[in-house]
Amino acid sequence: MKVFLYIGMIFIGTACSSDKDQYTPIPENPKLTFDIPSNFPKPTYDISKNPPTEKGFELGKKLFFDGKLASDGVVSCGFCHIQDFAFTHHTHIVSHGVDGALGTRNAQPLHNLAFMKEFTWDGAVAHLDLQPIVPITAEVEMNETFSNIIKKLEKEPTYVQLFSEAFKDQKINTDNILKALSQFVVMMISSNSKYDKIERNEGSVFTEEEALGFDLFKNKCASCHQGTLFTDQSYRNNGLPLDTIYNDKGRIRVTGLDEDRLKFKVPTLRNIELTFPYMHDGRFKTLENVLDHYSDGIKDSETLDPIFKKENGTLGIPMTPLEKQQIIAFLKTLTDDDFITDDRFSEF
Ligand code: HEC
Ligand code: HEC
Structure with missing residues (x-):
């Protein structure tokens, strides 16, 4: 009996140590500083509910520039929102989506979104976190579904890793995709003109x-x-x-x-x-x-x-x-x- 116990302990002991060797600890994921310029009003976005972190921001940025969020694998958020032109779709009168489909509106600039109460040209979207649902699912924009996107992202080790580092529940799901995108765009403050x-x-x-x-x-x-x-x-x-x-x-x-x-x-x-x-x-x-x-x-x-x-x-x-x-x-x-x-x- 004693011997059995002893062997058992050794077994547990080795299992633990080999686990330890393989286990890559979740790296520190520090919050980013969200500086409000001294000449700006209070933000409308509640930063405390979805504070931008290093990993969340990195993930949001990767998603923003990734064509996998669209059905054709090409039309990323960054396709229509180009940094050189304050994240608008330069020269395009109305935006172009998958397969060159034409939208009906001019892409808006993305900056200082943390200070806006409502979004889009007619205010159809009441919260920044919900905004990406519109382009992702619109036929003339990215024409994709969240369940498909999740399937695509789950196949990629970099995404699996990033989601697990960025969010406590470590899940690749709609909520975390939206949160990560917000963590990226909410940091876009233009205040140095x-x-x-x-x-x-x-x-x-x-x-x-x-x-x-x-x-x-x-x-x-x-x-x-x-x-x-x-x-x-x-x-x-x-x-x-x-x-x-x-x-x-x-x-x-x-x-x-x-x-x-x-x-x-x-x-x-x-x-x-x-x-x-x-x-x-x-x-x-x-x-x-x-x-x-x-x-x-x-x-x-x-x-x-x-x-x-x-x-x-x-x-x-x-x-x-x-x-x-x-x-x-x-x-x-x-x-x-x-x-x-x-x-x-x-x-x-
Ligand atoms: C009564 C309110 C009002 C006044 C006054 C006004 N604007 Fe506007 N402005 C708007 C609205 C609303 C829009 C968007 C209209 C649309 O796209 O249908 C707009 C759009 C614009 C745009 C285009 C912005 C873009 O992103 O495409 C510019 C530039 C502009 N205004 C400049 C001016 C200037 C300069 C003046 C003064 C000479 C002025 N506005 C006066 C309400 C106003
Ligand atoms: C096919 C081009 C296209 C793509 C792709 C696209 N957008 Fe847009 N975006 C637009 C247009 C056009 C508008 C204005 C929509 C309206 O008024 O109905 C807009 C508006 C917005 C706004 C609102 C800005 C404001 O001031 O109210 C945000 C935020 C935004 N987009 C973020 C994103 C994100 C994040 C993605 C990727 C998930 C994305 N967009 C993908 C064209 C695009």
Whole structure:
């Protein structure tokens, strides 16, 4: 009996030590610091519920640039959201998905998402974690299912490893895929433009043209493109004639309310120099085109924002060619070169 016990103990002992040799401990997975720039408001995203960690971020980044999230193995998030252009789909008027399928809207820039209340041009998505479901499952975007994606990822040791390091439950599932993607995109903060450096007194100064443009901007544009995020996050009709191809009526698709017809989310203007073409359907190629719209192209309709209706019956925001040039010079101070070249967010 004694002998038996003894042998048993040796057996357990060796089993343990050989297990130890093979066991690769889960590496430390430290939280990343999520710095809120001093000139920014409080984030809307509850960081404490899904704090970005080293491994979660790495996993989210890998997923973001991986075509396996799409049915054709090609169309990754990064295919439509390209860093050089503040994560928009450069030159594409509306986005292109699998097999060249055309979407109906211009890809939005991805930055400062932690500070946004709702997502997409019409606010159809109420939480950042849920946003990827739309492109992943949309036929004209990635046209894939989560169960298929999970099957593909389970076959890859790197993913198995990363999921187990990034999340306590170690599982490859929909929830963790979404959380990892959020940990990646939520870190994308663009806050180092010339404008920011001036706002934070970091030694930069506006040129005379930019300063004049800023004054005009505060007067004519900032009621909607408000504050340091350059959006009040409301939905407005800025007088674009209804497009004839997509017939996109905006916010009414979400609320069903007539009063929301032709309203779209006021977009941020950060990095606007890089995110052409402009508007929800990419109808304008240049900032000059945009300003010509505001001065001369506003179309009246029941939901047109009252800001554009003048007492004398005319429509739009009057601006001279010189004033337009000054406003554009100001808008270009919102370009953040540090952000578009930040290696943390680069594919390679
Ligand atoms: C086929 C091109 C395409 C792909 C692929 C794509 N997106 Fe997008 N993305 C868009 C378009 C277009 C919009 C605007 C959608 C709308 O308004 O309905 C958008 C909007 C967004 C927004 C909302 C931004 C805001 O300010 O409201 C986020 C976040 C986003 N995408 C993240 C992702 C992630 C993460 C993936 C990968 C899972 C992804 N996208 C894949 C084209 C794409
Ligand atoms: C009444 C609110 C309002 C005012 C005032 C306003 N905008 Fe806009 N702006 C919007 C909305 C809403 C959109 C998005 C419309 C769409 O795509 O359907 C937009 C879109 C834009 C875009 C395109 C952004 C992109 O990502 O494609 C630019 C650039 C722009 N505005 C600049 C300006 C400038 C400059 C002024 C002042 C001369 C101005 N806006 C005044 C509400 C406003």
